[in-house]
Amino acid sequence: MHAISQYVISGVFQGAVYGLIAVGIVCIFKATKVFNFAQGHLLMMGILLSLIFMERLGARVGIPLAIACAAGLGWVLERGIMRPLIGQSIVSALLMTLAVAYLLDGVATIFWGTKIVPYPQWFPKQTFPVGTLEVNSGMVWTMLAALGVFIGLGIFYRRTLIGKAMRATADSHQVSQSLGIKVTRIFSLSWIIAAVIAFSLAIFFGVHVGAFRYVSEWGFRAIPAVLIGGLDSILGAAIGGLLVGILEVIATAYLGAYIGSMFPFIVLLIVIIVRPHGFFGQPEIVRV
C-alpha cells in the first residue's frame, strides 16, 4: 500500500509535467491547427534561460524576466517562422516546428553543451507529509503550478472576451475573421501562451531535474498525453497527462524500465485505433 501510493504520487507529478507540456501543444493546435513538435524544446530553452537569469539577477528579477523572454520567443517564432506558412500544407507546418526544434537544440548545444548544470533552488526545500509519505516541495509546487495553469486557462477560455475569440478561431478561421477577429493576432497570442506555459513549467521542473539539453526529450514523451486526451481539449490534456504519467510510473515499477518507457506509446497506439480523436477531442468531418 505504501509503495502504491508512492507510485501514484510520483505518477501524478509526472502527469502534471506531461499535462503542462500537452496543454501548450493543445493551445497552439486549437488556434492554428499546427501540431507543435518543439514544445519540449521551448521547455528546455525555458530552463536554460531562466537558469542564466536567476544566476545573474536572482530569482525575484530572473523569473519575471524569463517569462517576458518566453512571450518574446513565442511571438518571434510565430511572426517570423510560422506566419509565412499560413495557407500551405499541414506537412510543411509540421516540418517547420521540427526545424524550430532543431534550431533551439543547436542554439542550446552551442551555448550550454550537453552537461547537466544544477538549477538554483529558488523556493524553500522541504518535505510535506502526505499520510505516511513525505513529498518534496519541488514536486508539490510543480503539481500546484499545473493545477493553477489549468484553472487559469479554463477561466481564460470561458470567461474573457479574447479567450472566446480564440475559441471562435479554433472553430473556423473564416467565420471568425468575417466577424472581426484578427486571426493572425490570435495565432501570435496562442504561441505566446504556449511559450509562457512552457517557461512557467520550466522554473518548477528545472529545480527537480536540473538544467540540461535533453530535457527536450520530454516534449516527445508528452505526445501520447496530448493524443489520448484529444488534440483540441484542455481538459483532455490534463486528464491525458495524468493518465499517462501514472501508467508510466506504475508500468516502470512493476514491469521494468524496458516496458515502462514504451508503455505510453503502446497505450497511444491502442487509443488512436479505438478512438482516433482521443477521449475529449472533436472528430473532424471531411468533405470532398
Place this chain on the structure above:
Amino acid sequence: MRPCGVMDVNYRQSLAMLRTRSQWIGMGVLFTFLCVAGRVLPPEIVDVMNMMFVSIVAAHGLNILTGYCGQISVGQAAFKGVGAYTTAMLVVRLGWNHWAALPVAALAAGGAGVGFGLPALRLRGFYLAMSTLAAQFILTTCFLFAMPGIVGGISGITVPFASIGGFSFRVSENLYYLLMPTCVIMTIIARNIVRSRLGRAFVAVRDNEVAAEIMGINPFGYKLRAFFIGCLFAGVAGWMRVLYDGCVRPDIYPLMASIWLLGTIIIGGLGTTIGPILGVILVRALNEMVLMLSPFIGGFFPIQIATQMGAGLGLVVMAVVVIAFLVFEPRGLAHLWEVLGARLRHWPFKYELA
C-alpha cells in the same frame, strides 16, 4: 517539366526514362563519374559519398511514403534500424552471409512498417504520423532493452565486413563499389514505382483521400503499400549502414535521424525522384563544411564554447536551411533544378517557369 517541342511519337518513347540525347549524354557522364570516383577521389570524400548513398536510399523510401503518398513518417530511422538489426542478427547469430541477409532485412523492415501502418485503417493525416512516432520510440526501446543476449543491448553487435572471394569491402574505396550500385538500383526502382499505376494511386491518396476513394482507389490498401515500400527501402538502407559501420548500436537510429531525413527530402523537394538525391548531397556537404569550419570559427571563442560549436552549429545550419527552404522554396532543390534547366534552354531569353 518537358521542354517545348519534345514530343513522343510512339509508346516506347513515351515510356522511356531517358528521352532526349542530352539526357543520355548527361547520364553517361554521371555514370562514368560514379564508376571511376571510388578510385580517383581521395578516400575521405569517398567515405562521405558512401554515407550519402546510404542516406539516399532511406530518403527515397521516405519520399515515396511522405512525398508521394502524403503520410508523414517520423520513424524512418527506426525502420532503418530494423533492417540493420535483422542483418546483424542473421550474420552474427545465425552465420548467414551478407547477401542472403539483404532480402530478409528489407522484408523485416517492410513488415514492421506495415505493422505500424495498420492504424491507417482508422486514422488519417497527421494522426498517422503519431503512429510512426510511436514506432520510433517502441522500436528503439526494443533495440536497447529487448533480449540483450541476442539483440546486443547498449553496446550493440559487431558485424564482420562483407567480402566476395578475396575482395573485401572493408576499406571505403572498395565498399564504394558495393554501395554505389545498390543506391543506383534502388533509385531506378523508386523512379519506376512512382511512375507506375501504384505511384499514381499514391499521388491520388495524397492529394485527396476522399476523392481517391470515390474513384475506386482503396486508401487503406495503398497507404499500407506505401508503408511497406517506404520501409523496404529503409531496410535496404539499414543493411547498407551495417556494411558501412561494421556494427549496430541503438544510438545510430535515434528520432533525430528520422527528423533529419524528413528535413532532407523537404530541402530536396517532396514528390520528386531527384529531390532526395539533391537534398542528401546538399545536407551532407553542408554538414562536412560545418565540421571543417568549426575549428576555425571556434578559434574566435573561448575554449569551452569551441568544443560545443561543432555539434551545435551543424544543427543550427540544418535548421536554418530547412526553414529557408520551407519559406522561400517549398518545392525544394528539385524545382530550382528545373528552373535552371529551363533557363539554360531558353538562354539568352528569359522565360519564366512558374
